[in-house]
Amino acid sequence: MVHVYVGGLVLDGTDSPATYTIGEDGLKGWWSGVSSEVPTTKRPQSHGEFQGEGRLNGRLITIEGMIHSSGDQAADLNALSGALAGGELGLLVVTEADGPRWAWVRRVGEPDTKILVFGQTAAYQVRFRAADPRRYATGEWVETSPPSAGQGLVWPVIWPAVWPGGGSSGRITLPNDGKAPSSPSFVLSGGFSTALITCVETGARVGFARPIPVGASVVIENGRATLDGQDVSRWLRYREWTEIPGGFSRTFQFDVTEPVGEPRMAGKVDHAWW
Known part of the structure; x- marks a missing residue:
């Protein structure tokens, strides 16, 4: 039990x-x-009804x-x-x-x-x-920094070539292991002037057009943004909110302008069931 x-x-x-x-x-x-509800409107000049x-x-x-x-x-x-x-x-x-x-x-x-x-x-x-x-199970947080170049190769290359690491893709992938769609949550840590989150699969964007200093973080979830517990949703841009379908994952790109220090984006999605 x-x-x-x-x-x-x-x-x-x-x-x-x-x-x-x-x-x-x-x-x-x-x-x-x-239970569910489906709004209906009777057809004025025909049989049946329109369903919402x-x-x-x-x-x-x-x-x-x-x-x-x-x-x-x-x-x-x-x-x-x-x-x-x-x-x-x-x-x-x-x-x-x-x-x-x-x-x-x-x-x-x-x-x-x-x-x-x-x-x-x-x-x-x-x-x-x-x-x-929906019934939820808590998802895991995943972090990334903005995109940055990795270490390069010196030409002419000496074979066999060894490709160096470094750099960041600026992307995180969030899986929803449930059966119902669920909305992701993000924490953007400064410093930066503005930030943009883009869903790679759908192109949906959520922007934040307010400088965030080093050491501060803005939380974006449930269609709003908070900074130190205060609502700062007026600084949100685009507001193209997206849900992650049950059994699927979505990848999100993190971009900033005028970075200071080491800006970071953390994201998670809670697994959801009907």
Whole structure:
């Protein structure tokens, strides 16, 4: 079975003793699909209708189980009722056989609890909703510097020729090992005057037209840019956002103007499943 981590709690779906346990069929909506909606418009002068582009709804996750209290039962109940109680966005992590997968969720309503044995045992049900129905596994960061020439050969060449190394292609390749499309994230470290990220396969571009000094980094993800926690999205250019399809990879080129020090680009994509 699994472990679920959410709101500072550990919900245990194994046979080991734990305060919060998950029932045999107590994790619903995590592995199942989600409903979709396709907008339609009736044809004014013909049979049938026009169909728009379909979209999946959010994912509703229901967790049911038991609370086994070895000490203060009220404190255990209060801890459950306090999980994501303020309407905040929280990370729900499910450990699976092939590793942890996660989703950003908000709690739906209040937990339903029922004391079965006072001071010892209670039943619970708590629900969460993920606005993004995809389940993610964290990808690995890959880094590069801007393109630079390698070491050259001296002509005439003495055979057999030995080709020297050095230099940088200025490119990184990000694989999405899941089954659903996923958006990449980038961290651009200074110094440079402007920067450009280009998807080699599609030609889609995202630019950043603001100087970044040495030691500072701008994070570009989810359609926005942040610098030291402040939104600097107004400096984004082109905004030709691209997703990496499930089971595929994309290569991204990093270019800068007026480099200072050693500018770097780090990128990753989280593997995604519907």
